Amino acid sequence: MGAPVAINGPIGERAITCSHSQWSTGAAEQSERVRAESMGSMVASVEEIGAAAAPQAVERRLGELRATFESGRTRPLSWRQSQLRGLLRLLADKEEEAFRALHDDLGKHRAEAYRDEVGVLTKSANAALREIGKWAAPEKVWVPLVAFPASAQVVPEPLGVVLIFSCWNFPLGLSLEPLIGAIAAGNAVALKPSELAPATARFLEENIGEYLDATAVKVIQGGPAVGEQLMEHRWDKVLFTGCPRVARVVMAAAVKHLTPVALELGGKCPCIFDAVAGRRNLQTSVNRVIFAKWSSCAGQACIAIDYVLVEERFAPTLIKLLKSTLKRFIADSDQMARIVNGRHFQRLSNLLKDPAVAASILHGGGLDAKNLRSIEPTILLNPPLDSAIMTEEIFGPLLPIITVKKIEDSIAFVRARPKPLAVYAFTDSAPLKRRIVEETSSGSVTFNDAVVQFGVDTLPFGGVGQSGFGQYHGKYSFEMFSHKKAVLRRGFLVEAMLRYPPWDEQKIAMMRHLFRYDYVRFIFTFLGLRR
């Protein structure tokens, strides 16, 4: 086949094409093993195993989702709760398989896989089970006296059949976290995992149907062609997590049926590193920067720290501490996830090929094209601001440090660039914190830590501007996949004659007062007592 655009592809502005022959050796070996295993797998029919689902199969399965939703099956709270419990059982029973899939796809250590994906999902599903009654309950709202007798409510209802496009870097988390919200809201769901994380995609396809209601939740595997086919259909909502270039394609396709979309994109998340007081706090800050850059999927995360801004005079201290702490934390390559595939490896090594960029490498920089684990944690100092590494989202283990004269200059630096998903700052200064919140715009702001805001489900998670729109996590997941229906009930008891034609000045005057909820004036006018 030709070289189609990768819909669930990499974060990055360059046109990158996908073709099955470009698999690296490691990945090809893995896919052999998985194919052998799946020969003996249960339940699924031949056309639905492993690689892309055939077009007719996709159509049939979508039809089933729509029929299931129309039947009302997904509406009762009891059904939704049983699905959430099913998900929790899946995560508990199949934890080892999940760790294995994440290790196959990304080389994630099980601690990272638990901390960032399995554990977070368990927390989220439990929270949804606890809160679902509250979220789904109609909310009474105030009605003005003029409408008496009347009652008004906002009633949440499911949108219908929703589509979730997941991404390869947190292939379990970015699939199941939105799924939790979609199910809690009472929808039927199609989940399209990224084909660039095939072991996890297979894990999902094999287990979702086992633990959840297979007529209402379906995993549809495949590459860009399947993605395009899916977008030909009418959905009641589409959530896309990925890069801006493909997001445009998805949003343009959504126009056909006026499908509402939510986009979770990325950006270059800056970390403003102020001179933090005290050795202990400074060390803690450096720990957290390393955690947010290298310990989260080797920097391949939408909320990873992309680059650091620090005052000139403080840069040497920061760099020294980064180097020494890195040595302790990431002593060998299996403490860090690997680069997902050969194409991304190439992209990252190209970032370093620029001579001016290569010259700015202070630490690391080593890589071996035959080994996807071999990109060392790399620190650069002041690469040119117009180089690719400073204009594209890095999504890898390379950390540019940009120096500024005064730390406050960072604010203008960040403002001059597209709005990122997160802004981070390590600082003791309350005025600096206030300025950062007020003068920069981003999906979120976190002080003195990074990435952890992801696990706080009382905070909405999502972007703004180029980093996307729509928010989820916690109750926001529920709302993302719901329609808030306004319902007003009136009675026949009281009838305001002044509403109806034929019109006259007195009726107009009375209505003016009513609309201002000025009941005293209304009564006067009604009784014919003018001012």
Place this chain on the structure above:
Amino acid sequence: MVESRAAAVQELRARFAAGQTRPAEWRAAQLRGVLRMATEMEAEICDALHADLGKPKTEAHVHELSLIKSSCLFALKNLKKWMKPQKVPAKLMNFPSTARITPEPLGLVLVISAWNYPLLLSLDPVIGAIAAGNAVALKPSEGAPAMSSLLAELLPRFVDGTCIKVIEGGVKETTALLNQKWDKIFYTGNSRVGRVVMTAAAKHLTPAVLELGGKCPVVVDSNVDLHIAAKRIAAGKWGCNNGQACIAPDFIITTQAFAPKLLESLKKVLEKFYGKDPLLSADLSRVVNASHFGRLKGLMDEEMVSDKIVFGGQRDEQQLKIAPTIFLDVPLDSAIMKEEIFGPLLPILTVDKIHESFGLINSMAKPLAAYLFTRDSELQNQFEGAISAGGMLFNDTSIHLTNPYLPFGGVGESGTGAYHGKFSFDAFSHRKAVMNRGFAGEARARYPPYSAPKLKILKGVLEGKLGDMIQAILGFPRGK
């Protein structure tokens, strides 16, 4: 002096970047300006509405001016509260930390308005955009030219014209505006143009609110106060711009047994409202223009429906007037039942049992509003559960849009997003999550090199086990 469009957008961008639209005082001053305009320029506004639509003065006041004024007052009253950051509980597992949600303006907002309520649908979204601290460009509909030029002339006199601009024009100008980069687009109109707006929005990944329409059904049960029901249906249909309103009742569904009674009641009410010759009544808006008149004439004259007229049918092409016209049992595949009518034509469809109306409504696209007249609360509950619509109203029509505590917007083909009251403020804001962590309680368990003891503690923390959280905070496991 009319500045060029590109220069206008550039100024909006510069002013927003300079922070001019952020302070609460500025926002309140603009809202007061709009309020003053709606108060001092009533006569001019009513004249423009009459010129564009033949809108009766009462409708101009009740449906447009009053609503704008109460919208301003509501926003002014609540502005400080809406702007305040909202603290949220930060989880124990992130101890110590605090978290809040801070609303911030999106930036540059484009509001594209419609012709049928040209004041309301222009200024109501603008009010929300201003309250949220944005810079705004308003493109009034060229279908209501008198109001468009009135807004272009008046608004700069009452508000800060450097940050709130009216840009007039037709398809060409609107297309050019859509090609600029906006931080939010708010469109009110039909789904065909809605698709054009969404396509343009996709280029810059701009979020959009689309307030579209649909065929708003009215189901009438026999268990009602018939006279009141007929009045409320008539007021919602012909008292709202003569049916040219997105939430006007589009068609009625009732039982075969009840239809004759309903029809009689409607006829009586219509004669009371508009007299024996409705084309002479000053209380009926005219059809907006010749093109729409032709469209409605086509719907009325279609062969399979023209013999189903049971009331009305009079028309005056010179005056662009069509009398309230009722049809009985038109075929479902007639044009009048396939597209949004947006005019004074009201089909009544009959079914055997009232529950059959549910299936009929669900076979169509989701409407902006669905109405049911019945005293039977069981039927009401069933309707609420079975029918999806932007909004729903029992025993009345249209008035739910005046309640600022109810979100107003569509679902499915009738649109996406909502506004009114605080929902307007939210539509034009970004809810920024802000988390503030302390340095104490450094959890070694989160960092590599990873180990089984660390994993055990992480599990406990994520499962909310207090013992593990304490260990994490105290820096266990010791050593690495």
